[in-house]
Amino acid sequence: MVNENRIVENFLDMVKIPSPSKNERKMGDYLIEILKELGLEVEEDNAGIKNGGNCGNIIGILKSQGRKKYLFSAHMDTVVPCEKITPIIENGIIKSDGTSILGGDDKGGIAAIIEMLRVIKEKNLDHPEIVVVFSMAEEIGLLGAKAFEVEKYNIDFGFILDSSGKPGKIITKAPxxxxxxxxxxxxxxxxxxxxxxxxxxxxxxxxxxxxxxxxxxxxxxxxxxxxxxxxxxxxxxxxxxxxxxxxxxxxxxxxxxxxxxxxxxxxxxxxxxxxxxxxxxxxxxPGFVLDDNEEVITIVKEACERAGITSETVSSGGGSDTNIYNNKGIPAVNLAVGMTKVHTLEEYIEISDLVKLAKILVEIIKG
Ligand SMILES: [Zn+2]
The missing domain is CATH 3.30.70.360 (Alpha-Beta Plaits)
Known part of the structure; x- marks a missing residue:
């Protein structure tokens, strides 16, 4: 189902597109094309205009009849240096050439969401209504998520892909x-x-x-x-x-x-x-604390189990778009992407983790 070559190729394409905070235009345009190709309704909001950036949040909607509405989100911007990223694959690991970050934070998350959408289309899977949000300017104060008018979309549960650590790790508390x-x-x-x-x-x-x-x-x-x-x-x-x-x-x-x-x-x-x-x-x-028996957590745990991946719930020391969604009333968890040593020149991600994350997402929508 999940296609390793396809997800790696997409990930490599994306890390080569520079997207520092408030300068996500090229990345946004790339994602708009892919979402349209995959049959989603695509919108861009005014988060870029509001925040003095050149790209808003990119929103894709995949309609479905009579099922719950799931939000999947990852951020488009990266920290610097990211002007010229040359990814290198070595022993199943993708890293930069040492002169830049890799940008797995958060293009690893984006790659997994795109792979999930490709699997849905390819296998014609039954799925919940899906709202995909690729947010702008997360790294400089969660600006995209703050500006996103999530109340327009009636979302039941949010799955944010933006934590370091191995897929299966579920952030359910953050300060x-x-x-x-x-x-x-x-x-x-x-x-x-x-x-x-x-x-x-x-x-x-x-x-x-x-x-x-x-x-x-x-x-x-x-x-x-x-x-x-x-x-x-x-x-x-x-x-x-x-x-x-x-x-x-x-x-x-x-x-x-x-x-x-x-x-x-x-x-x-x-x-x-x-x-x-x-x-x-x-x-x-604002922070958030989800109770361990919240439905959004159960959905992820069961998805991990079906994918044969061990899951655990943990508390984070940092903030992410997840904080904003929970504060806006949507039960949302932050899922680990596999990105490691983020915000440094030594950043890397294991290909097997990218694949595992995509598998978890496919199981989430099947559940
Ligand atoms: Zn991030």
Missing amino acids: SAARGVLKVIGKPAHAGISPENGINALTVAAHAITKIKLGRVDSETTSNIGVVSGGQATNIVMPTVELQYEARSLSNEKLENLLKETFDIFSNVAEEFGAKFENEVNVEY
Whole structure:
């Protein structure tokens, strides 16, 4: 059923098309052609226009009578460097030539969806109503999924293909995340002549940092300051300091509480020192937690079983389009694609994993 040569060929074609975030046009046009060839109704939404990109989300609809509606989605954009990707096949593994990423994140997911559609057509399989979404600008804040008007489509279950790990791994929990700058504004003064007239922003920040929660806050929650920048010269009392901060939690409530506590501590400490605190931290995406007996999980587990692939449900530390769909009320899981060492020049994917993923998808629609 699943044709290894065909899926590999399609995957190699796609990784050779550069598609950095907001610049997915060529990839979008390639996919529009394929979806039309396979008999889907094709639409492009205005996510590109809304987000200042050159391509919207590409949507394909495969109609069916009287069955549930399934969403299959993978993102078109990749991280850089991706301008010239030369894939190499060695011992059943596809990798780049070492000068770029491979782009298996997320063209591995796209390849599996296309192969599933080809099998449906070739074997004339009975199937649920299928909505395929190839999203734009996932890597820079899930912009395509956020802009996608999913409520138009009455979807029952979502299957997002965008996780590293072996096919069979099902992400059923992912954190909400907040990110941004904590800014402390002190007062400059000559450090040698009149330091008492200044307020050192770094000193204020340091006091606050000793009081906030950083690192692993609890089993579901983390927080980090990753970049610190401030100051101009040793002879000036540091006037401002910017701390790039992020926090994540599987519990939206815990994240809110942590953020409030962090901001309150910075505000209070700044006030003590006569400094100011500006908070530019925003919640980037909401988290989701699916119960293990949710129907969408059962569908995938049973599909894996029929395909002879072991499945397991796990929790993720990162966000994906899956977060957005769950938050918009569609029970959705994120399925592992087999992509490995993503976002690095050593990225690779095993051909057998691409094939396994396509097999799982075919079983999902047969179920
Ligand atoms: Zn991805």
